[in-house]
Amino acid sequence: MDKTGVERLLLVVPKKYRNDLKAFCHEGTSGHLGVTKTKDIFSRHFFWPQCYKEIEDYVRSCDRCQRVGKPFDKKKAPMKIVPVIQEVFSKINVEACGPLPVTPSGKRYLLTAMCLSSKYPDAVPVEDITSVTVVDALLQIFSRMGFPKVLQLDQGSSFTSALSTTFLEKFGIKVVHSSVYHPQSNPIERFHRTVKRVLKVLCLESGSDWEQAIYPALFALRTVTHENTGFTPAELVHGKNLRTPLTLLYEKWLDVEETEGEPVTEYVFSLINRMKRCQELAISKMEECQQKNKTWYDKRAVKREFRIGDLVLIFATFKSNKLSPHWTGPGTILRKLSETNYVVQLPGEKATSKVYHVNMLKPYYKRPEEVNYLISDLEGENDEEQMEIPCVDSNPNILDLEEMFQDYGESSNMNEDQIAQMKKLVWKYMKCFSNVPGKNRTRHS
Numbered sequence: 241m242d243k244t245g246v247e248r249l250l251l252v253v254p255k256k257y258r259n260d261l262k263a264f265c266h267e268g269t270s271g272h273l274g275v276t277k278t279k280d281i282f283s284r285h286f287f288w289p290q291c292y293k294e295i296e297d298y299v300r301s302c303d304r305c306q307r308v309g310k311p312f313d314k315k316k317a318p319m320k321i322v323p324v325i326q327e328v329f330s331k332i333n334v335e336a337c338g339p340l341p342v343t344p345s346g347k348r349y350l351l352t353a354m355c356l357s358s359k360y361p362d363a364v365p366v367e368d369i370t371s372v373t374v375v376d377a378l379l380q381i382f383s384r385m386g387f388p389k390v391l392q393l394d395q396g397s398s399f400t401s402a403l404s405t406t407f408l409e410k411f412g413i414k415v416v417h418s419s420v421y422h423p424q425s426n427p428i429e430r431f432h433r434t435v436k437r438v439l440k441v442l443c444l445e446s447g448s449d450w451e452q453a454i455y456p457a458l459f460a461l462r463t464v465t466h467e468n469t470g471f472t473p474a475e476l477v478h479g480k481n482l483r484t485p486l487t488l489l490y491e492k493w494l495d496v497e498e499t500e501g502e503p504v505t506e507y508v509f510s511l512i513n514r515m516k517r518c519q520e521l522a523i524s525k526m527e528e529c530q531q532k533n534k535t536w537y538d539k540r541a542v543k544r545e546f547r548i549g550d551l552v553l554i555f556a557t558f559k560s561n562k563l564s565p566h567w568t569g570p571g572t573i574l575r576k577l578s579e580t581n582y583v584v585q586l587p588g589e590k591a592t593s594k595v596y597h598v599n600m601l602k603p604y605y606k607r608p609e610e611v612n613y614l615i616s617d618l619e620g621e622n623d624e625e626q627m628e629i630p631c632v633d634s635n636p637n638i639l640d641l642e643e644m645f646q647d648y649g650e651s652s653n654m655n656e657d658q659i660a661q662m663k664k665l666v667w668k669y670m671k672c673f674s675n676v677p678g679k680n681r682t683r684h685s
């Protein structure tokens with residue numbers, strides 16, 4: 241039974257497909273979301289004993305996610321209770337995100353919009369944030385969400401400019417500024433963080449064209465349960481979730497028959513009832529959540545401690561590209577210098593180690609060796625095609641040497657000459673630094 245009281249059949253998945261399915265629920269159109277959201281995607285259709293524990297391990301050991309950083313490991317500040325907003329699309333928050341790396345089509349900013357009651361997200365990539373561009377983008381957003389009663393805006397200059405204000409006034413849209421509320425409690429802030437995080441992971445997978453990555457990201461965010469409402473944004477807007485690749489897989493496996501059509505009037509009647517029920521439940525969940533958040537936000541972050549031999553990722557900032565990963569490594573803890581400082585052996589080097597403050601380190605979870613099986617080995621009643629699952633990337637540990645140099649150069653005391661020398665050396669003995677497991681540390685005399 242799901243939360244609206246509808247009975248749902250869960251498919252118990254045979255062992256051999258479980259790893260692929262875990263990947264499917266976390267990667268690709270699932271957008272590399274966190275543990276809770278991955279479990280949510282999974283639990284709509286599938287089950288097996290210990291599955292949630294396995295998913296936790298799977299997500300925690302995801303190489304890409306660890307490099308990009310956790311979705312919500314930010315410092316918490318006390319927060320005000322924000323009034324609950326009820327009508328879908330009546331209050332929309334819009335914000336500009338960027339400048340981002342320029343895409344092949346010349347886009348540098350992302351204008352994001354979110355409905356404050358359903359958390360339904362939308363986004364428009366734009367070249368700049370001049371008034372004209374912003375107005376055009378707003379019209380695009382309104383074409384999909386309708387014209388809102390209230391528009392909550394970022395403090396950015398282009399939003400407060402005469403043109404956009406006149407434009408909005410003309411339609412009778414009331415403009416409020418997001419700083420009315422505590423920034424931490426601003427849902428778009430959190431949404432932005434999630435979007436940026438999903439973009440980062442997807443860019444790690446598909447190069448730096450974030451414009452292409454935005455649609456799978458939006459899809460993932462629309463179809464996963466939002467912790468504040470207890471429903472997916474799509475459920476609150478359309479009355480049911482959007483079909484995902486996982487739904488297709490589930491139906492194919494279950495051989496679900498297409499349901500008979502029903503008269504439009506009956507359909508509308510049941511849809512209205514279902515949506516009413518969803519929204520009521522969502523509102524009570526939101527109120528409950530705001531109370532809970534208030535207490536959560538006062539708690540302090542947990543202090544970290546490492547032991548010798550632990551694998552860690554090291555925090556690094558890149559000035560050149562805001563979407564590039566922020567964690568490199570993994571390195572190995574060699575020694576504990578003090579309460580807060582550790583000597584870390586860096587990846588790719590035998591002799592070099594550096595001292596890092598504990599705040600720049602986080603544990604790295606290595607995923608147990610993955611076994612790839614041949615799907616064509618199947619026997620029995622199921623034909624091959626029916627069992628086809630997109631294949632999993634079995635080599636998630638690719639380290640970009642150029643990136644490591646850049647990172648290392650910035651964080652170490654080496655000068656440009658020394659870095660150049662190191663590069664030369666590494667390229668010369670490239671074989672020793674291969675990405676293919678089992679070939680590392682070859683001795684060359």
Ligand SMILES: [Zn+2]
Pocket residue numbers: 266272273299302303304305306441
């Ligand atoms: Zn991931």
